[in-house]
Amino acid sequence: MLTIALPKGRIADETLDRFEKAFGEKFVFEDRKLILQKSGFKFLNVRNQDVPTYVMHGAADLGVVGLDVLEEKEYDLIKLLDLKLGKCKVAFGLRAGENLNFDKSKITIATKHEKITKKYFEEKAMAVEIIKLYGSIELAPLVGLCDCIVDIVETGETMKQNGLEVGPTIMQSSAHLIANKNSFYAKKDAIFDLKDRIEKYL
Numbered sequence: 001m002l003t004i005a006l007p008k009g010r011i012a013d014e015t016l017d018r019f020e021k022a023f024g025e026k027f028v029f030e031d032r033k034l035i036l037q038k039s040g041f042k043f044l045n046v047r048n049q050d051v052p053t054y055v056m057h058g059a060a061d062l063g064v065v066g067l068d069v070l071e072e073k074e075y076d077l078i079k080l081l082d083l084k085l086g087k088c089k090v091a092f093g094l095r096a097g098e099n100l101n102f103d104k105s106k107i108t109i110a111t112k113h114e115k116i117t118k119k120y121f122e123e124k125a126m127a128v129e130i131i132k133l134y135g136s137i138e139l140a141p142l143v144g145l146c147d148c149i150v151d152i153v154e155t156g157e158t159m160k161q162n163g164l165e166v167g168p169t170i171m172q173s174s175a176h177l178i179a180n181k182n183s184f185y186a187k188k189d190a191i192f193d194l195k196d197r198i199e200k201y202l
């Protein structure tokens, strides 16, 4: 049995589609159930940012999570495969018509991606103030909470509809299959079989 933590929402749905293609069976979470057990797999329905935690502690053998989440914290786990889904970038959002004013003594940036943002400015040796938010990031510059944001961009539509322009990209992201280190050694054959089958449908 392989236990696999999936992040609620679009990435879980697309991952289960890949499993359907690879194993010829439909995998669907029932109504409010958080566990889906079928054909040797136990899928866990968890919050996006909790996926690496379940895998790192061995509560799940495998997990699927965006590279942006993995970059935000240092996790001691194995990155097995780029699933090439959940593709997006982490980029700046600026009020329309404005540029990033690097001459300002301190830029204030609101983001869910604190560490990625901090690293970006450390490499430029620039002092910035980072305000941690947990959602609706695009709202923050509109009401004067910050000068700009760093957030996920796919089509750019959310920023556009909120009067923001997409600025420089910090990193590209896509969902990755990750593994707990002990599980990787203990269940190597099953994990490689799974990886090979899924890889064929990417």
Ligand SMILES: Nc1ncnc2c1ncn2[C@@H]1O[C@H](COP(=O)(O)OP(=O)(O)OP(=O)(O)O)[C@@H](O)[C@H]1O
Residues within 6 Å of the ligand: 007, 008, 009, 011, 047, 048, 049, 050, 065, 066, 067, 068, 069, 086, 087, 088, 112, 152, 153, 154, 155, 173, 174, 175
């Ligand atoms: N519009 C998008 N297009 C493609 N991938 C996206 C998009 N938005 C987010 N993602 C990817 O999906 C992951 C989950 O996004 P989601 O917005 O559901 O996370 P979240 O709200 O931060 O999760 P949590 O429930 O832990 O707060 C992101 O970390 C990113 O890798």
Ligand SMILES: O=P(O)(O)OC[C@H]1O[C@H](OP(=O)(O)OP(=O)(O)O)[C@H](O)[C@@H]1O
Residues within 6 Å of the ligand: 135, 136, 151, 152, 153, 154, 155, 156, 157, 158, 159
């Ligand atoms: O560039 P776009 O195509 O507009 O996509 C970007 C938006 O997608 C994500 O939000 P999501 O749809 O997951 O909503 P939520 O984070 O508010 O749940 C992300 O947080 C951005 O707000």
